[in-house]
Amino acid sequence: MADVKKIATRESYGNALAECGADFPNLVVLDADLAGATKTGVFQKAFPDRHVDCGIAECNMTGIAAGLATCGKIPFISSFAMFAAGRNFEQVRNSIGYPHLNVKIGATHAGITVGEDGATHQCNEDVALMRTVPGMTVVVPSDDVEAKAAVRAAIEFEGPVYLRFGRAAVPVINDRPDYKFELGKGVLLREGSDVTIIASGITVASALEAAQMLEADGISAEVINIHTIKPLDEELVVASAKKTGKVVTAEEHSVIGGLGSAVCDCLCAQCPTPVLKIGMQDVFGESGPAGALVEKYGLDGKGIYESVKGFVK
């Protein structure tokens, strides 16, 4: 895949905000001293009056966004996932979730692809935390195209939305004329009959690679991209589980509480199916290049291929 275009979804986030700025005069972007890293600097440059740097104070930023939303603004708070969802959990729950305010949370640098900064900054728990907030929509885009579409959809949607973006450049996989993004709708990327691989974020590209490798071994894998983890596209998940009888989830996140858990919650109630959860197996990450970490923790194409192969045997 060397010739495939690669863009980090945090870049897509900043670019999408800048592109939407003119269409949505109430859009306001807040940062906590990370505008350079979250890539909202592009928006800041284009709309300086609607960018608010709150300094290194994420909890206050969250409350400010809540206050802005009560006055009709559409605020995006931007920070690393570790702080946007982790440090901030109770502010998100009580100041945004409970009053169901129209605040969007743009969380960048999620998961282990933060790389060299190491475990303190590699948030593998954010999806789990955000899923538990009643009324929260949780979106994990897989590439540049999807990330930009998700930002626009979040602006157009009334209510709190958590958007998860990555630091590292990832292949553009959705660049096709018929691509359509709809909150809450999963995307069937590849049909198969032996096993279903459900992925989100960076593991979608890995899952597609794995499916190709499995095909060579005579295993037909269906691949589903779940960009919206909450609300989950239960219809699509159940239909595929019924068809293949085996489900693998793959996510750059803890296997506790994220995509895998969401899929299991759905299947155990509607269509009990054996599920293998690929992800961070209840461990912290570590420093290293993003690519090497993805490989080490089995989230690349080869890693998913090997896990699926062992599971379907």
Add this chain to the structure above:
Amino acid sequence: MNKLELQKTANEVRKGIVTAVHGAKAGHPGGSLSAADLFTYLYFEEMNVDPKDPKKADRDRFVLSKGHTAPGLYSTLANRGYFPVEDLPTLRHLGSYLQGHPCMQETPGVDMSSGSLGQGISAAVGMALAAKMDNKDYRVYTLLGDGEIQEGQVWEASMFAGHRKLDNLVVIVDNNGLQIDGKVDDVCSPYPIDKKFEAFNFHVINIDGNDFDQIDAAFKEARATKGMPTAIICKTVKGKGVSFMENSAGWHGKAPNDEEYAVAMADLTKIGEELGGAN
């Protein structure tokens, strides 16, 4: 309203507080009573609000950052005409629109849900910022407890408000001196409160928060202050107006039983009579 009318109204607000907490068999009377004069002044004198149109776009906003004193806010809103005073005893009951802590989706007149300490002030700062962004002249008020300012987020919000020169924001600290575990200066002293806000680039006014002359002068001074937010540090008596609740940490979060309720209402009725009866 003149001073006497404000005093009489505040006494009615206090009766509502005691009645609500008694009806709930739980809740926070002490800090509601200490702030009753402040609530009354805000809603009957200071703020541009309309009970018939609680969400009017350019209204002044109030955030009860010390959200546990919801009985104080609810009684004030009820006496101001947002909803019937008769509903106050439904406080904290299953199905009531008067939740244990303020809920903006349930209760007319509540501008922000609050209760987790330290968070309300940030929302108030956001509202003040929105007014500045939109060149609107509405003002934003937020009431904090003196124990609450132990929360770090209060100082994050204050740093931002000072930095952004939000002169449409008034932070009111109810310095009743007591928190759940005892005296604030025994638990973890927030003093000097005024110097702290000064250091965060606020205009600071120290007053007796149970004296309407001083309250009136302070809010007028805040309105005239340009280029910086104002903090009004209010010395108050926790449990003010109810003999056995005054200056008692034990009445921070406890409801009176039937006998205690009768005594409390008798205390407040006597104060009302001394003020010359109803408005």
